Amino acid sequence: MPELPEVETTRRGLTPHVIGRRIVEIVRRRADLRFPIPAQIDQLIGEPVLALRRRAKYLLLDSTRGSALLHLGMSGSLRIVSADAPVRTHDHVDLVLASGQAIRFHDPRRFGCLLWQPLRVVHPLLATLGPEPLEEAFDASYLAARFAGRSAQIKTALMDQRIVVGVGNIYASEALYRAGIDPRRAAGRVSRARLELLVDAVKEILAWAIGQGGTTLRDFVDPAGTPGYFAQSLKVYERAGEACLTAGCGGTIERAVLGQRASYFCRRCQR
C-alpha cells in the first residue's frame, strides 16, 4: 500500500497529535509483525515525542532515548484514535499518549514493522538507502551514474530503494509513463534526455500525490481515516486494456509482470 506520498501523508496527519506529547503506554496485541517487536521500544514510555520524521518509507518517532521506527509494508496504516476506541481485527499495536489518544497500528498482512533505533545509531535497514527523491541530490546526473552499465529493467531499478527511495509500484509505472520510457528497457540504456524527464516526472508526481493525500486503491487511509485522492490522477496503473490517455495516441495500456510486480505502460508512448 504505502509509497512515499502515503507515508508522508501519514506523518503529516500524525504530527499535530504527537509532537510534545508523552507516551504513557505501549499496547502490543501480538509479539511480532514482519519482525519481532523489540523490548527496547518500551524506552519510549514516559518520553515526550520530540519529532516525527520520514526517511524513505519509514517513519521515525524521536525521543531523547532513541527512535521508534515504523514501516507500513503493503497494508499498514496508522490512525489517531481515542485510546479506549474499540479495537478492530489487525489493530496490532497502540502507542498511547498522555492526551488520551493513541497511535494505532493496523496491518492485516503484517508486512510492516515496528523497530527500535538507539540514539546516534543508524538502523541497518536504513543504512543502505538511496537519496530522497524530492531532494536536490536526486537529479539526472546521479541517476545516470547509478544506472550506468545496469542491465536490470528500469522500472525495477527505479523501485530499488538503494538507488532512490520512496518510489513503489504505482508511482514507478506512472513516472515512466509520463517520461515516455518503456519500463522493460535496461536501466543503462536510457538516454540522458529521458532520464531528465524521468527525474522531473518522479518529483512532480510524488509532490502532487502528497498534496492529494496519497493514493487509495483499496485500504489506505490517513491518520484521521480519510482516503487519498490521487487515484483519480493515475494514468496507467490498473488500467490494462483501457485506452492510453495521451492525446492522439490511440493505443491501449498493457500489463506486464516485471520483477514479480504488475507493471502498466503504453508501448506506443513509451520507448
Next chain:
DNA sequence: ATGGTCCCCTGACCGC
C-alpha cells in the same frame, strides 16, 4: 556487485 526468485500474510474477488 548484480540480477532473479521466493516468500512472509490476510482478504477480496472471480469462475466453477
Next chain:
DNA sequence: TGCGGTCAGGGGACCA
C-alpha cells in the same frame, strides 16, 4: 454457499 486460484501501495533473504 463453498472452494480453489489469483492478485494486492514492500522488501528481506537467498541463490547463481
